[in-house]
Amino acid sequence: MENRMTIEKYIQNQAISDIEDNCLKSTQDFLKLLSSKWTINILYVLNKNSIKRFGELKKEIPGITSVMLSSTLRKLEKFDVISRKQFNSIPPQVEYFLTEKGKKLIFIFYEIDTWLGKI
Amino acid sequence: MENRMTIEKYIQNQAISDIEDNCLKSTQDFLKLLSSKWTINILYVLNKNSIKRFGELKKEIPGITSVMLSSTLRKLEKFDVISRKQFNSIPPQVEYFLTEKGKKLIFIFYEIDTWLGKI
DNA sequence: CTGAATCCCGAGTGATACTG
DNA sequence: CAGTATCACTCGGGATTCAG
Numbered sequence: 657m658e659n660r661m662t663i664e665k666y667i668q669n670q671a672i673s674d675i676e677d678n679c680l681k682s683t684q685d686f687l688k689l690l691s692s693k694w695t696i697n698i699l700y701v702l703n704k705n706s707i708k709r710f711g712e713l714k715k716e717i718p719g720i721t722s723v724m725l726s727s728t729l730r731k732l733e734k735f736d737v738i739s740r741k742q743f744n745s746i747p748p749q750v751e752y753f754l755t756e757k758g759k760k761l762i763f764i765f766y767e768i769d770t771w772l773g774k775i
Numbered sequence: 776m777e778n779r780m781t782i783e784k785y786i787q788n789q790a791i792s793d794i795e796d797n798c799l800k801s802t803q804d805f806l807k808l809l810s811s812k813w814t815i816n817i818l819y820v821l822n823k824n825s826i827k828r829f830g831e832l833k834k835e836i837p838g839i840t841s842v843m844l845s846s847t848l849r850k851l852e853k854f855d856v857i858s859r860k861q862f863n864s865i866p867p868q869v870e871y872f873l874t875e876k877g878k879k880l881i882f883i884f885y886e887i888d889t890w891l892g893k894i
Numbered sequence: 895c896t897g898a899a900t901c902c903c904g905a906g907t908g909a910t911a912c913t914g
Numbered sequence: 915c916a917g918t919a920t921c922a923c924t925c926g927g928g929a930t931t932c933a934g
Contacts, residue, residue: 661894666885667822679893683884684810686891691806693927696799703786710896721928726897747895748934757890764886765802766785771876771883772805774798775780812907829916840908845917866915867914 686735694720694728696765699754702738703762707753737761805854813839813847815884818873821857822881826872856880 689695697717702708708716714725729752732738737758743749754761769775780788808814816836821827827835833844848871851857856877862868873880888894 660889663882663885666888666894667881680815682891683815683887683893684812686887687806687810688926691803691810693803696802714896721930722897723899723929724927727927742896746934748897750896760890762786763782764883764890766782767883767886768802768805769785770779771879772801774802775785807906833916840910841917842909842919843907846907861916864915865914867917869916 689728689731689735692728692731694724695732698725698728698732699737699758699761699765702752702754703759707751710750710752713752732758808847808850808854811847811850813843814851817844817847817851818856818877818880818884821871821873822878826870829869829871832871851877 694717697720698713701713701716710725710729713729714720714722717725729738729740733740736755738752739755739758741751741753743751766775813836816839817832820832820835829844829848832848833839833841836844848857848859852859855874857871858874858877860870860872862870885894
């Protein structure tokens with residue numbers, strides 16, 4: 657068990673630190689990323705397959721463009737949800753996969769879908 | 776214990792239903808609402824005070840306009856996060872408060888802030 | 895093959911004025 | 915008091931083109 661704040665304490669203090677602009681903003685940024693158009697699709701594919709190349713992701717997510725795939729992947733990388741492994745070959749090859757932290761994200765989606773009454 | 780899908784089953788099936796457009800969209804819409812600019816502030820105030828009038832919310836959330844407060848409150852009401860009680864008096868009086876479902880939302884924020892390493 | 899650069903449109907957000 | 919109507923602006927998202 658980590659030494660983190662208990663839920664009871666969190667309920668009392670909720671957003672006391674969260675309400676400070678910077679801290680609040682990081683939660684919002686993260687939620688915005690999760691809600692952005694292609695994020696769930698990407699996480700779904702990576703959760704199913706563990707490792708995928710850029711082109712494979714593009715093929716398995718109908719409608720996505722290179723621009724959106726690339727930019728969404730970079731944002732997910734910034735939050736340490738996914739990781740990138742680049743092979744300096746020609747043609748170039750890049751592999752994407754969920755980090756350990758990223759795999760834990762599914763618990764959050766589980767809670768959200770439960771809250772929404774979907775499951 | 777509800778008769779809902781277990782987390783193990785969810786991990787296997789994750790987004791199998793979620794990936795269907797309508798179902799996916801409702802999760803995205805909800806996350807978008809949570810990530811929108813004033814939502815956390817509103818939930819914070821209502822979580823602290825249980826009942827607040829429109830004008831009180833406006834006073835306690837610096838910078839928010841009537842337009843944004845009103846539209847955010849209506850979206851939160853649609854998702855059954857908050858509830859509205861209107862008194863047909865002059866001048867008009869409207870009270871907002873968290874629903875039972877809304878109170879459970881704090882668990883999700885708790886999980887998210889934990890995931891982000893904030894707490 | 896894996897993106898970056900550019901341009902464009904619509905949605906989210908905001909300022910102001912107005913009403914029952 | 916509790917909003918709505920309207921207009922303006924910014925930014926996310928998409929189409930296209932191009933490069934290492």
